[in-house]
């Protein structure tokens with residue numbers, strides 16, 4: 098694989114990656130088969146997991162840093178990306194109940210910084226009930242949020258704008274607080290005058306106002322460098338039917354520096370780089386064990402794998418989406434995100 102020096106790595110002062118979005122409780126049931134309505138079955142397993150896209154992104158990124166630094170690789174590659182330097186931060190809102198404390202403990206136990214989370218002690222933790230079908234690894238999610246607000250636009254200004262120069266990359270999960278996300282991104286760009294921080298957004302939730310993050314008006318679109326666009330959003334909100342059409346179609350609405358990345362389930366992933374007008378494809382990489390057991394968080398794993406390839410390893414766009422697919426494929430072959438680093442992530446690709 099081609100190793101490209103990452104421009105940002107030249108400046109080690111910027112060593113922090115921030116993922117802004119949701120953390121929630123996932124109550125997971127592993128079932129032999131997907132339940133029939135109004136039936137009664139005994140689950141094979143059940144567990145509490147820390148979930149939420151941005152929160153999962155942090156978990157995977159931390160594991161990739163660990164995997165990268167603990168694997169044997171060439172001295173040149175190790176020097177190009179000394180992973181001990183990096184810090185991973187989660188920013189979002191958090192409630193005050195028992196489940197919220199479980200999330201905080203788990204974030205800290207995984208070495209994820211939470212310096213800037215916004216606490217709402219009188220609010221309840223959002224939760225998802227997730228059914229994993231053991232026969233094919235599919236995950237079915239029912240999500241509920243009683244009263245925990247998303248981040249407001251002021252949160253970024255209050256907490257990090259004074260110390261922005263430590264950030265290498267800031268990622269935003271597209272939630273319902275679209276005007277606030279726009280405000281936070283604008284605040285970053287106001288202060289980061291030399292555009293030293295790269296910004297990405299993820300459009301996944303089927304929520305029409307998220308299209309405002311694709312808006313080029315008043316230069317807003319130029320503020321975002323990388324767009325991750327998932328198939329549910331592309332199909333239901335934008336009426337695109339496949340990954341190529343999505344990547345090319347969205348890129349045509351965006352500024353000339355934009356990169357559009359589209360994970361597409363069992364079809365792998367596609368990216369369109371507006372800087373050179375080039376479309377790239379990655380195949381899907383089935384887990385080495387051969388069987389898909391748990392696809393919960395596959396998209397979050399892909400996103401972190403791709404960003405890791407681009408920002409830490411310095412891969413080309415094509416190799417970075419391949420890395421994303423390899424890491425996501427490995428994840429689908431194992432439970433949860435635990436010990437991803439020992440599960441055969443992309444060694445065979447020579448990175």
Ligand code: ADP
Pocket residue numbers: 327328359360361362363364365366380381382383384389392393394395396397399421422423425426427429
């Ligand atoms: P989400 O979990 O958000 O629905 P996708 O289904 O698009 O995300 O999957 C994200 C990535 O995970 C895909 O691009 C692919 O690389 C990988 N992936 C998904 N399903 C499988 C599978 N059955 N086997 C191997 N890899 C998979």
Ligand code: FRU
Pocket residue numbers: 121122123147148149150151153224225238240393394395396397
């Ligand atoms: C997986 C996930 C789960 C969470 C749900 C929220 O991508 O983040 O962990 O329950 O999506 O939509």
